[in-house]
Amino acid sequence: xxxxxxxxxxxxxxxxxxxxxxxxxxxxxxxxxxxxxxxxxxxxxxxxxxxxxxxxxxxxxxxxxxxxxxxxxxxxxxxxxxxxxxxxxxxxxxxxxxxxxxxxxxxxxxxxxxxxxxxxxxxxxxxxxxxxxxxxxxxxxxxxxxx
Numbered sequence: 239x240x241x242x243x244x245x246x247x248x249x250x251x252x253x254x255x256x257x258x259x260x261x262x263x264x265x266x267x268x269x270x271x272x273x274x275x276x277x278x279x280x281x282x283x284x285x286x287x288x289x290x291x292x293x294x295x296x297x298x299x300x301x302x303x304x305x306x307x308x309x310x311x312x313x314x315x316x317x318x319x320x321x322x323x324x325x326x327x328x329x330x331x332x333x334x335x336x337x338x339x340x341x342x343x344x345x346x347x348x349x350x351x352x353x354x355x356x357x358x359x360x361x362x363x364x365x366x367x368x369x370x371x372x373x374x375x376x377x378x379x380x381x382x383x384x385x
Contacts, residue, residue, distance in 0.1 A: 251286050325379035332375020339368035 347361030 321382060321385075325382045328379040328382060329372075329375050332378070333372045336369055336372035336375075339371060340365060343368045 343361075343364045347365055350357045350361050
């Protein structure tokens, strides 16, 4: 019942925002301003829907009872307790570092290729070296998981 009421209220809000956006279109003279007003109304509707989705998810999370486990899978202080977290950190942080490095090296490579097209081969080497950082992180995570 609550989800139906929430969905109905979201639909009413969306229709109201779109009606205000359409009514404001008649007051604006230039076509560019009309398009900006329409896009602003659509962004408002999307924002309201996203906010309602987050609120509904929060209500759902708060309304569900906590699960009861028969027995804990791992004892506290076990050396294998945080192995997956370590592997995920190794892969994730290496991928973030590789993304930053590829972004910087790629931008510099594009600039160099624009100036001198014959530098393409050399610049691809630097971009490839930056991508290798992510592969190193993946190898470390495999080493952590198979330990």
